[in-house]
Amino acid sequence: MEKGPDHGKHRYGMVIDLDKCTGCGTCAVACAAENNVSVRQDESDKERSISWMQIFKITNGKPYPDTEVSYFPRPCMHCEEDGHGHHTSPCVTVCVATATKLDPNSGIVSQIYTRCIGCRYCQAACPYKARYFNWWDAYFPKGKGLDRYLTPEVSPRMRGVVEKCTFCHHRLMRAKTRAYAEDRREIEEDEYITACTEACPAQAITFGDLNNPKHRVSRLAKSPNAFRLLERLNTKPKVYYLSTKDWVRKLADNYLPDEFKPLS
Amino acid sequence: MDSPTHSYGVKRCSPGVFFLWTLPWLGILAWGGLSAVLCLWKGLNQTNMSNVFAFALWIVFDLAVIALGAGAFFTGFLTYIVGKKELKDIINAAVIIGFICYSGAMAMLGIDIGQPLRGWFIFWHANVHSMLVEVSFCITCYLMVLTIEFIPIILENRTLQKVRELRLFGHNLHEIMAVFAATGTFLSFFHQGSLGGMFGVMYARPFAARGGFYIWPWTFFLFVLSAIAAGPLFTILCTKLTEFITRKKLVPDQAVQSLAKISAWLLSLYLVFKFIDTLGWANSLVPKAGLRFMDFYREGPYGFWMVVAELGICGILPAVILMIPKVRQQQGWLIFAGLLTCAGIVLNRFVFIIVTLAIPVMPFDRFWSYLPTWQEWGVGLAVVGYGFLLFSAAYRYLPVFPKEPELNPAAD
Numbered sequence: 001m002e003k004g005p006d007h008g009k010h011r012y013g014m015v016i017d018l019d020k021c022t023g024c025g026t027c028a029v030a031c032a033a034e035n036n037v038s039v040r041q042d043e044s045d046k047e048r049s050i051s052w053m054q055i056f057k058i059t060n061g062k063p064y065p066d067t068e069v070s071y072f073p074r075p076c077m078h079c080e081e082d083g084h085g086h087h088t089s090p091c092v093t094v095c096v097a098t099a100t101k102l103d104p105n106s107g108i109v110s111q112i113y114t115r116c117i118g119c120r121y122c123q124a125a126c127p128y129k130a131r132y133f134n135w136w137d138a139y140f141p142k143g144k145g146l147d148r149y150l151t152p153e154v155s156p157r158m159r160g161v162v163e164k165c166t167f168c169h170h171r172l173m174r175a176k177t178r179a180y181a182e183d184r185r186e187i188e189e190d191e192y193i194t195a196c197t198e199a200c201p202a203q204a205i206t207f208g209d210l211n212n213p214k215h216r217v218s219r220l221a222k223s224p225n226a227f228r229l230l231e232r233l234n235t236k237p238k239v240y241y242l243s244t245k246d247w248v249r250k251l252a253d254n255y256l257p258d259e260f261k262p263l264s
Numbered sequence: 265m266d267s268p269t270h271s272y273g274v275k276r277c278s279p280g281v282f283f284l285w286t287l288p289w290l291g292i293l294a295w296g297g298l299s300a301v302l303c304l305w306k307g308l309n310q311t312n313m314s315n316v317f318a319f320a321l322w323i324v325f326d327l328a329v330i331a332l333g334a335g336a337f338f339t340g341f342l343t344y345i346v347g348k349k350e351l352k353d354i355i356n357a358a359v360i361i362g363f364i365c366y367s368g369a370m371a372m373l374g375i376d377i378g379q380p381l382r383g384w385f386i387f388w389h390a391n392v393h394s395m396l397v398e399v400s401f402c403i404t405c406y407l408m409v410l411t412i413e414f415i416p417i418i419l420e421n422r423t424l425q426k427v428r429e430l431r432l433f434g435h436n437l438h439e440i441m442a443v444f445a446a447t448g449t450f451l452s453f454f455h456q457g458s459l460g461g462m463f464g465v466m467y468a469r470p471f472a473a474r475g476g477f478y479i480w481p482w483t484f485f486l487f488v489l490s491a492i493a494a495g496p497l498f499t500i501l502c503t504k505l506t507e508f509i510t511r512k513k514l515v516p517d518q519a520v521q522s523l524a525k526i527s528a529w530l531l532s533l534y535l536v537f538k539f540i541d542t543l544g545w546a547n548s549l550v551p552k553a554g555l556r557f558m559d560f561y562r563e564g565p566y567g568f569w570m571v572v573a574e575l576g577i578c579g580i581l582p583a584v585i586l587m588i589p590k591v592r593q594q595q596g597w598l599i600f601a602g603l604l605t606c607a608g609i610v611l612n613r614f615v616f617i618i619v620t621l622a623i624p625v626m627p628f629d630r631f632w633s634y635l636p637t638w639q640e641w642g643v644g645l646a647v648v649g650y651g652f653l654l655f656s657a658a659y660r661y662l663p664v665f666p667k668e669p670e671l672n673p674a675a676d
Binding site: 045047048056058072079082083084088090093094095096097098099115116117118119120121123124125126127128129131132133134135136137158159160161162229230232233234235251252253254255256259 | 307308309313314315316317318319376377378379382383385386388389390391393394395396397400462465466467468469470473551552553554555556559620621625626627628629632
């Protein structure tokens with residue numbers, strides 16, 4: 001796991017246990033509902049639909065009965081480096097209008113919708129495809145009552161800007177406000193978790209401060225089964241995955257022949 | 265026919281014929297206008313761009329026309345700074361072509377961004393670490409320089425020359441053109457480079473990422489070199505097309521050959537560096553990312569043929585043709601080599617933009633394809649229509665080719 005004493009006091013991150021994930025999609029639904037992700041009447045155009053938490057299905061490629069299936073839930077990785085040794089995410093460094101920032105106090109990569117000009121350079125720079133452009137005006141069907149379920153703390157996005165997972169940053173703000181009201185300087189581990197973490201029925205997602213040794217994420221991220229997506233690109237994501245299956249671990253990155261070292 | 269609006273000693277077609285000539289280009293502009301209105305009104309959903317292809321046809325057009333328009337600054341540099349006097353016979357054409365390319369690219373970029381009304385945020389909230397900011401600043405400033413370089417040519421119009429103040433203003437601008445040529449060279453060097461840098465700094469995209477010198481990835485220097493190699497050839501191609509359409513000789517061979525020779529050397533130098541860059545990248549960054557060179561050439565139609573086409577057919581072949589004086593002096597070969605070089609540079613930009621985005625980085629991700637909509641073609645081709653219209657008007661009313669009366673004495 002990355003040590004980050006110079007990377008600010010808190011480094012919020014996530015650990016997703018792929019051996020527990022059933023691919024049910026609850027995390028994706030909870031995320032969309034929590035963050036006012038707009039919908040379209042026809043969501044079949046997957047290249048242009050918005051899913052901050054996207055679930056990729058993977059298989060070991062073997063024929064029946066040896067076929068195994070697993071799922072990669074993929075939020076924004078909240079990268080800490082751009083792949084070239086600079087302490088900034090690949091998307092942050094390229095943004096023309098400083099519309100996305102890596103917060104040094106939380107490690108969260110934010111998106112300022114009202115400043116984004118929609119050039120989409122950040123999308124091109126992100127290897128995880130974690131950034132989504134609003135190709136249409138935001139749409140929440142009134143007849144279906146969806147507009148009444150909007151989260152008041154999250155601003156809906158306008159057409160022509162990029163959006164992405166914020167680690168439910170508004171929940172951090174809410175927890176901080178509560179702590180301030182109660183005259184506390186720090187927030188507890190369970191006071192700030194993301195909507196996907198809360199919703200996962202298999203409890204495959206753990207969220208917390210990677211810098212805090214008391215938080216479960218910091219322990220899980222040090223597990224020998226922990227790995228990150230495209231780790232070799234040196235973007236230093238703050239989303240970790242756990243899996244005991246070598247074929248799953250191998251699919252998380254590109255390897256030259258004989259380069260991958262299995263756990264077992 | 266002669267007219268008080270045309271330059272002295274030149275012959276131009278009748279207004280009726282000229283009007284008919286403009287019709288197809290006006291048609292393309294109308295198509296582009298409708299496309300632009302739809303994109304601005306309904307949004308970029310009118311295109312086939314997607315979250316995978318965040319950059320698409322328009323960015324390819326942008327980078328292509330900016331590279332091909334490099335003839336303006338480089339010919340200006342050679343004429344006013346290096347002192348190649350023979351290029352004064354082609355510099356006006358180079359400046360106008362550059363102006364068309366840059367103004368067209370800027371207009372296209374205005375439609376390409378999701379929030380066009382926030383375009384000024386690039387300057388107000390500038391992220392100094394972004395290569396695109398460097399591109400935006402330099403292109404905007406350089407378009408102003410090109411406008412200043414274009415003004416004296418406009419003021420040389422026979423009717424405008426009759427106004428004493430305008431004549432003097434134009435003359436004085438001419439006198440200090442070396443200052444603007446130097447400014448243009450500086451600005452162009454940086455934005456041509458930054459356009460390359462834009463892709464080289466995408467360190468998490470192994471296909472585009474490059475090492476480099478200080479803050480500039482190698483693509484920075486390769487884009488500058490390839491632009492100054494192809495730009496002058498594009499200027500030559502445009503003058504040859506004008507000569508073909510007007511059935512006149514407009515530029516002395518000495519100027520064309522001088523530019524072609526310089527392009528030949530620059531193209532050869534570019535190819536040497538490009539091969540070194542490709543070999544270095546394939547043996548360092550690519551294996552470091554856990555990939556092999558050929559892994560990038562297995563997706564969809566983007567096979568190894570692209571490397572052969574870009575660096576072989578559209579690289580080495582035209583370089584050889586242009587390097588041999590006897591061959592390049594033959595008009596057919598010169599045009600053929602020019603076309604190949606320009607095609608190669610467009611292919612190079614296409615590869616860096618489209619192929620970079622098409623190749624999935626995550627091993628379990630799939631390959632997506634992309635085909636532009638008619639709206640995208642409309643906006644892209646509008647730049648071509650606009651170019652033909654503006655260049656035709658300039659040719660008709662301005663002394664674009666100063667040696668035209670001398671080379672076509674029958675016109676007197």
